[in-house]
Amino acid sequence: MYEIVILGAGKSSSFLIEYLAKMASSFSYKLTVADANIQNLTARTTLLENVQIVAASLEETSTLQKIISDANIVISLLPPFLHTKVATLCLELKKHLLTASYVSDEIQKMHDEAKSKNLLFLMECGLDPGLDHMSAMNILDNLKEKGANIHSFRSFCGGLVAPESEDNPWGYKITWNPRNVVLAGQGMSQYMENGEIKYIPYPQLFKRAEALFFENFGEYEAYPNRDSLSYIPKYRLENVDTFLRGTIRKRGFCSAWQCLVDLGLTDDSIKMMDISNFSISEVFKRFFPTNVSIANYLKIGQDSEEYQKLLWLGCESDEKIALAGNVSPAEYLQVLLEKKWKLKDKDKDLVLMQHQILYELDGKNHELHSSLSVLGQNAQHTAMSKTVGLPLALAALFLYTGKITKRGVQIPTEKEMYKPILEECQTNQLLFIEEEKKQPSDDFY
Template sequence: MKKVIVFGAGRVAGPAIRTLLERGHQVTVMDPVLERARRHVGDHPLGRAVQGDALIDGPALIESDPPDILVSLLPVALAVPAIELSVRYGISQVCPIYLNTARHLEDQIRRSGVTVLGEVGLDPGIDHISAARTIHNIHAEGGQVESFWSVCGSLPDHTANNNPLGYKLTWAPESLVGASVRDAVIVKNQKQVFYPRGETFRHYTLEEIQGLGWFEVYANADSTPYIQQYGMPEAKDVFRGTLRFPGWCDFVVATNSLGLYGQKKMSLEGVTFAGLVRQLAGAPAEAPVHDAVASFLGLPSHGLVLKQMEWLGLFDDRNIPISEGGPRDVLTCLFYEKLLLLPEERDLVVMQHRYRVFYPETRRTVLRISTLVERGGAGKETAIARTTGIPFGIGADLILSGRVQEKGLIGPTVPSINDPMLEQLEEMGIRFSDTEIEMD
């Protein structure tokens, strides 16, 4: 029996913890909210819930009962300190961190003799292992990947898509706000195209996913490392992006232009939402907030974006419920109020890869399309929890079983993880459907 410590018992923790318990591992879950940890462990004889802060109380827990592996489900901001715990105690770890953000720790991880498996989950995670396998198969058939297009979205199911933003949160609002001002890089005609600080939302396209309808698609983070990671140096176009229902991108552009993603702290005592928005728009206190924002942004006062802002509560004459913070914190408050997926509502996960493939021997060009669609919620596990959490459990189990021999900082596309994880996900019902279209 192997021992596992899981740090964090948030929205995606349940499927990860259950996967580990079902495989006979002893699992201790640490979270600042004890009831949250207990909910995921239940009365399983191999499970234990502990209250504590991973970075403050985690070392004592590790020292009192050393585990064989750590699973970090902590927020992104705490991912690097969690990896430092693995280095300090010589214990392998599975975590969601983007590999590029942990490169400065790579030598320390290697010297400590541990395995740190990053980019595990849905996106990043399942996107990597599914794409890497397909590209390997294309090359084995003698094909060349001319272009690669990959998108993913965690959305409300159509039955729960009932607000003007077309979006509901199944993950932390803080992460959504942070992602709205992230840089993005794609490759077009073998040249890099850079979108700084949320500019990607100005360059969205409309794309149809067969059977699901039309979505906005915008570039997400840096696509360039995956040319090497997926082994497709011949690709002329590489795009990794995010799916949203129509109306989201213009809202993000407008709120970003207004300064609502700013982090500069200020006193918010006695400040109303409308008052803060007037201030950001440079309008006097007596100005109608709706007209002030329309004028500042150069938008029609009757347009959708202004109506979205009004619905969210940005024009409300009520006090902001925090005494200090930046505009980003205020926007996060409203997301918590208005955008959380309710327990009785269903969510939707959509992932699609498109590969334009050229076969030199036959001079054929085909478009391969792989699509993953998962629905959840309505009193059961959400689709995002299932597709994000289960890969953590599988990844940790593969390391504990000795099937992963690689040491250092690695991603899920290494052969010892890629195929076994994808096969196990398929056995659990998480699988892609594939189609192929002949191109002229």
């Protein structure tokens, strides 16, 4: 019997598991979900039919090999560092592989062999990356078919918290991989602006956030992703003047996060000595001089929004965070944020995405905005899990039924892949709203 295996049952897996379980009888396939954490497996599958679970460490090659050998399609929601191992086994065992993660250099090198074995390794097929690619390419290809010249493409996406569930000054809670939240933006960000390549070093990144507004949700801001440039050829926009992909946060988030960057709390390069008995304030004090207040060191007022956010995190608190052994500043911050930014059971998260496109058609300048907003139901049935899981589930079904025939290492920028997935996403209430601006941006002039 045809089998689909899902590796990983973490925060973003619930919708994917439930959708494929619901479809298993109609499409006549077996569904297996594997994870090292039995609590994750139980929480995601207890009420579902047509699901087999496997509780096992997925870092062990022999265990992975056994699970993958029984599959036809493998969907990996494991941490990115495990994807090369998974992909290598899929190549060896001749199994299709789908993930929501970025294409690594190691996996890209598998393209020719995967194609020769009639295998699809579909990467970047979640939310961001994933739905952003598909929705953007749908618009861009349609505009090009009409004869439009694309001058500027800017795209932003963020996993946030719904306004009614905002109960902390950061306006943020964790709905996806917490380590990625802490390490976001590290390295050098690069993008194209008015025909020139621009670079932003990590220490400056969050100072360069720009304002965004979403109808019904309010004011937000966005900072550039680390690598926009590599997507210019992937989006077939070699002649574009401006190309930028960025991440959305609530207004005021970035200036406060910059304080954590300036302190050094996002650094992952060193291990701090055992701090298991330290209070939060004692840990914070290790990052600025003695006899200087944190506000004075960071040059922020005690009545500032930035200081209030740091206070809420506990920068002057006697509370202790349970940790064993030596950890990096980033690891400590991650544990602190997982505690402080945890979704409550009835909290609703929010996914926002917006493409901003400047183009010329029939001698006239146009500005098009295409926006997506998705509200979660609660802490388990999140907007993040739906927007990551539904594209992956649909890709698996369309691969199984033969609607997707591409092979090799791919991302969903071709019409064969993005068109059926987007059409089915619409029937599941993932709707992009397009708006033509009456007065195009000054970037045209």
